[in-house]
Amino acid sequence: MVDRHDGTWTMDVKTVCLGMLTDGPASGYDMKKCFESTFGHFFPAGYGSIYPALATLARNGFVEFEEVPQDGKPDRKVYSITEEGREELHKGLANPKPSHKVRSEFLAMMCFAHLMSDEQIDEVIDNKLLELDGFLNLFGECPAERCGGKASIGTQFVAGFGRHIASSLRTYIKDNRGMLTSSDGEKIRLAAGSRQ
Amino acid sequence: MVDRHDGTWTMDVKTVCLGMLTDGPASGYDMKKCFESTFGHFFPAGYGSIYPALATLARNGFVEFEEVPQDGKPDRKVYSITEEGREELHKGLANPKPSHKVRSEFLAMMCFAHLMSDEQIDEVIDNKLLELDGFLNLFGECPAERCGGKASIGTQFVAGFGRHIASSLRTYIKDNRGMLTSSDGEKIRLAAGSRQ
């Protein structure tokens, strides 16, 4: 949780970890799986973020952990949220203007479509459509049961959000990919101009 | 440009800067304005990314610069792309699977809606809708002229993409916000469960 100097805090990996723990104790490995299956689609985090986050949370007393030995497998550090952790989580949830950021190599690349060959563009677009189809197949009709538990009402809202956007994205790309290729005068003119 | 060890390179700030320079010479300040007005909506970058990127590009011979004195104002460092820079840019554009990542405090927060009050949720949703309206007003009907020049065909595709998604997003939020509030049994049950 980082102080934004305007009374709000960032909703960072630490906050999401705290939120996950309100569902019950979990290890860093468990959380990584949860990020992979669900949160990662709109709030990615790898081990490089999760373990330091848990270490900081433990140092500040927002989580506690218990080392659970296992036979054959490495020990599990099972984390639980503390009462101070719940307060910290509520601070994180109090931000009235949470961000929603996109970082798209895809769109940046498409801005320079006039510097690419039609074959390159087609390959990129086809791959993107396949990726979207894969996503929609995976999340198409499962309104619940992710991350090892009953989905909260918020999780259902977010899952629907993801499906809606993915589907809308696919429609736009399918309907408009034609303008990027099929070399008309426009494209040739631009390519020539950029060579200059 | 970072080697991904699979034959492709990341489309990073350096690549976008190179792409911008194919339109003509520009200073770091000019590029920052271009990121703010256009690229920043799907590929954000601040001075902290742009200046180091230009320094690295210059060190590698992908751009050259000329210091232009001005009266009253600080000197401008005006950068131009070199022939090696164009080659480097084409490497960046050769990645057939460019990423499209979302990092959304908003969606992460909504996953924990059952831990928030109806008033908090309403405020967050209202703000998000206002933000989207602002975006759509700004980009509603301008298919060209951004970043000080005629928009390429790719830029038009991307602008349309942004409008389409923003509008779709707004629709989903408006149609489904009801499930997050209006405390029915579901919400009360979840809140109680989390208190345990």
Added chain:
DNA sequence: GATGTATAGTATCAGTTCGATATATAAATA
């Protein structure tokens, strides 16, 4: 007259995150 803010321009820094890698063992698969 003073303060605030906007413009134009450069640049750095602390904190965070990303992606890859290291380490270790067991089970399943080729």
Added chain:
DNA sequence: TATTTATATATCGAACTGATACTATACATC
């Protein structure tokens, strides 16, 4: 037998974010 997959921890360099620093003019507002 060799390789991959799963379980589980953790670290590290490179990159990015957001804020800040510095200089200087100009135009409002208090």
